[in-house]
Amino acid sequence: MSQRFFEQVQHATLYAKSRPNAPPQLAERIVSFLREKYEGELELCLDVGCGNGQCSGLFASSFRKILATDISPAQIEVAKTLEHPKNIEFQVSPAENSPAEDGSAQVVVACVAAHWFDLPAFLKDADRVLCKNGVVALASYFLPIAVHATKSDELNAEIKRFYFESLGPYWGSGVRHLENEYADFSIPYTGTVRDEVWTDEEPYTLARLAADLESWSGYQNMCLDKGESAGREVLQEFISRCLACLGTTDDPAKVEFKLQRKYFLLMGRKL
Ligand SMILES: C[S@@+](CC[C@H](N)C(=O)[O-])C[C@H]1O[C@@H](n2cnc3c(N)ncnc32)[C@H](O)[C@@H]1O
Structure with missing residues (x-):
């Protein structure tokens, strides 16, 4: 089916x-x-x-x-x-x-x-x-696989957490x-x-990665079920957790790393 x-x-x-x-x-x-x-x-x-x-x-x-x-x-x-x-x-x-x-x-x-x-x-x-x-x-x-001078593992753990935990039931x-x-x-x-x-390895920003995640069908299914604001909340949580693991409070559009697939x-x- x-x-x-x-x-x-x-x-x-x-x-x-x-x-x-x-x-x-x-x-x-x-x-x-x-x-x-x-x-x-x-x-x-x-x-x-x-x-x-x-x-x-x-x-x-x-x-x-x-x-x-x-x-x-x-x-x-x-x-x-x-x-x-x-x-x-x-x-x-x-x-x-x-x-x-x-x-x-x-x-x-x-x-x-x-x-x-x-x-x-x-x-x-x-x-x-x-x-x-x-x-x-x-x-x-x-x-997607984040590549960062010192925090690759932490960033990739956040991507996995978003996929498996935040969006788990919506896939x-x-x-x-x-x-x-x-x-x-x-x-x-x-x-x-x-x-x-x-x-x-492509230059990426955290804001651009977050936009990728927004296009995932699991995220869209979650918004259809719980509403846009619930979706925004988990996305914002993902961004905040990534900023914390990079030890910065910069604008996500200025936070840079690389991405590979x-x-x-x-x-x-x-x-
Ligand atoms: C994740 S997108 C991939 C799009 C593009 N090929 C890419 O490389 O990014 C999956 C696409 O498969 C389409 N799709 C899902 N089930 C399908 C089906 N049974 N027949 C044709 N297209 C289908 C969806 O509508 C969606 O556009």
């Missing part, structure tokens, strides 16, 4: 503002796996659960067309207002029943999304859509697959491959 948590326009707008684009190395790794067995033209990449297109653009220079689909009309509406390469077409569609034609795609990718799908139904549809030697790729990251069951980095996911092709791609990747090739 798929799970839907990204339906509000306000959430989709926040998502567009604060969520990171996937790193280019992720697309390079997927295309290089495809190229091990596929020599033809790269006609179509289907990006499923595309959100506002955080991963779609990475494939735009390699493929003639990217079909980027999402079940949430709000995510697609916002995606269409953003600047994207011209060869990306956005459409509202469930992962389990895509509008792509049989055998038409060389890559079907789901980035930070497959844990919300009805996975067997999605993989069946991906198999229908993929050409011979085409690749299905499931990628995601779990928690959909899909996140358990994130927590174990898709270890329990399998693709029914022989010779599937697991890999990981780390982003560079580990994308884990599961790929399979249709023979």
